Amino acid sequence: MIAPAWRREAEDGSVTLQIHAKPGAKLTAIVGVHGEGTEARLKVALAAPPIDGKANAVLRAFLADVFGVAERKVTLLRGETGRRKLVHIEAPTRRPDKDWA
Numbered sequence: 001m002i003a004p005a006w007r008r009e010a011e012d013g014s015v016t017l018q019i020h021a022k023p024g025a026k027l028t029a030i031v032g033v034h035g036e037g038t039e040a041r042l043k044v045a046l047a048a049p050p051i052d053g054k055a056n057a058v059l060r061a062f063l064a065d066v067f068g069v070a071e072r073k074v075t076l077l078r079g080e081t082g083r084r085k086l087v088h089i090e091a092p093t094r095r096p097d098k099d100w101a
Helices: 053-068
Strands: 007-009 015-023 029-035 041-046 074-078 082-088
Touching: 015 053, 029 053, 041 053, 053 082
Parallel strands: 015 041
Antiparallel strands: 007 015, 015 082, 029 041, 074 082
8 A cells, every 4th residue: 555645654663744734723633634646735633823833832742642652752844834844753652644544
């Protein structure tokens, strides 16, 4: 099975996700895929405003929880101030992303 464009897996087991963030939502959750083909991104609703890094903090905490890692193992590589983000997850103990759209 071919991995979706929004997910890259490294040989060391780490995962990099291309994310389309939707801050200001009522609940933090995966809500589907934004875009198609090579432009596809995992769409994540965030229960935090896009102010002072609050949405980024919620995103990191959420991904750490669902992938079973400490927050320090979730790194925002790109997209600090925008909706389009690139996030690296080091040594995940769970892989819920394989069941996401």
